[in-house]
Amino acid sequence: MKKYLLLTVIITLLTNNIKSQDESFLSLCVGAALPQGTFASKNFSNEGAGYATSGFLFGFDVAWFPDDYLGIGGTVTFVNNNIDKKKYEEDLLKRLLEKYPDLELPDNTEIYFDMSEWRYVNLMIGPNGTFNAGRFNFDLRALAGISFVFPPGTELQIKHSGEQILSTNHEKKVSLNLGFTLGAGVRYALKNNYVIRLVAEYVGTKGTFDVTEDISKEVIGGDITLEPQTRKVDYPVNNIQLGIGIAYHFGL
Numbered sequence: 001m002k003k004y005l006l007l008t009v010i011i012t013l014l015t016n017n018i019k020s021q022d023e024s025f026l027s028l029c030v031g032a033a034l035p036q037g038t039f040a041s042k043n044f045s046n047e048g049a050g051y052a053t054s055g056f057l058f059g060f061d062v063a064w065f066p067d068d069y070l071g072i073g074g075t076v077t078f079v080n081n082n083i084d085k086k087k088y089e090e091d092l093l094k095r096l097l098e099k100y101p102d103l104e105l106p107d108n109t110e111i112y113f114d115m116s117e118w119r120y121v122n123l124m125i126g127p128n129g130t131f132n133a134g135r136f137n138f139d140l141r142a143l144a145g146i147s148f149v150f151p152p153g154t155e156l157q158i159k160h161s162g163e164q165i166l167s168t169n170h171e172k173k174v175s176l177n178l179g180f181t182l183g184a185g186v187r188y189a190l191k192n193n194y195v196i197r198l199v200a201e202y203v204g205t206k207g208t209f210d211v212t213e214d215i216s217k218e219v220i221g222g223d224i225t226l227e228p229q230t231r232k233v234d235y236p237v238n239n240i241q242l243g244i245g246i247a248y249h250f251g252l
Contacts, residue, residue, distance in 0.1 A: 022251035023065040023130055023137065025187070027197050031243030033057045033079045036202075038236045042084060044091035048235050051088045052118050055081035057241050063128045063141070073141055074125040075181065077203075079239060081118035083152055089113045092156055096166060110159040116172060119150040120205065120237060124181055137187040137195075147179035149207035149237055170233075171210045179205030187247060195247040200240070207235045 035052035043049050056079070063073030093111070124145030131138045153172025157164060183201030190196065212230045 022193065022249040023063075023068065023132065024071065024251060025061075025063055025195060025197075025247040025249050027059075027061040027195075027245050027247035029057075029059040029061065029197065029199060029243040029245030031057050031199070031241060031245075033081055033239040033241050035081055036238040036240055039081075039238045042087050042091070044088075044095055047233055050081075050118065050235050050237065051084045052081040052237075053084055055079060055118070055239075057239075057243060059241075059243060059245070061247075063130075063139075065128070065130060069129060069131065071128045071130065072125070073128040073143070074145075075122060075143060077122040077124075077181075077241075079118075079120050079122075079203075079241070081239070083115060083117055085113075085115045088115065088154075089156070092154075092168070096156075096158075096168065100166070105158065105160075108160065110157075112157040112159070113155070115154045116152045118152055118207075118237070120207070121148045122146075122179055122181065122203065122205070123148075124179065126181075135189040137189075139183075139185040139187065141181070141183050141185075143181040143183075145179060147177050147205035147237070149175045149177060149205060151175060151207045151209045151235065169212055171212075173209055175207045175209055177206050177208070179203065183241075189249070193249040195249055197245045197247045199243045199245070201243075202238070202240055204236070204238045206237055208232055209235075 033055040038046060038048050039050040039052045041049040042051050057077060059075055059077040061075045063071050065071030124143035126141060126143035128141040151170060154170035156168045158166045181201050181203050183199055185197060185199040188196045210230050211233050
């Protein structure tokens with residue numbers, strides 16, 4: 001009887017130790033950013049099409065759980081999305097030729113094109129939930145905050161005999177907007193409070209920047225007199241983020 005009682009006490013202590021382990025954590029995570037919707041669209045007729053392709057993410061996360069299930073957390077995330085530059089250049093040039101039908105491009109026309117990539121940094125905070133099952137924790141979170149979006153700087157110049165015929169550029173200027181994150185994750189506890197962490201999240205924000213077009217007053221094949229035109233364009237930025245990382249459980 002004493003043996004059974006002792007065994008029961010030991011099991012109870014071990015169970016309580018696992019159940020009451022520190023759920024709060026700090027985490028570093030890397031992974032992939034997969035563009036969604038208009039952000040991934042390559043339809044130039046949609047002015048907000050981002051031409052984005054898969055990219056890279058790096059994130060720092062923290063969550064504090066004052067009880068076993070509910071808490072609050074935050075994230076600082078850096079994301080870089082590549083762009084289908086070749087497709088964008090083809091569509092941009094095609095659109096300009098359609099917009100300015102008097103514009104003719106001789107065989108010796110020089111075309112210069114340069115484009116960077118999408119980048120953004122998220123600073124967000126919000127409620128977190130967790131459910132413990134032995135060494136596993138299953139997490140949910142909904143965050144909101146600000147996004148610093150760095151749109152891809154884009155420049156297209158068309159020259160003939162050293163003279164510029166037409167140019168268009170998208171300014172490479174940071175755009176500050178609101179954003180959100182909806183995500184889920186799994187943590188697996190190792191020894192010494194270290195944890196393996198997997199995350200899957202949907203992130204939404206937008207970037208706004210100026211697009212300027214400038215066409216010369218004397219264009220080959222016609223006479224077009226236009227002043228440089230600048231307009232603002234909103235680009236939805238939506239990604240599914242998949243990451244893996246290492247976390248550390250702590251208590252306060």
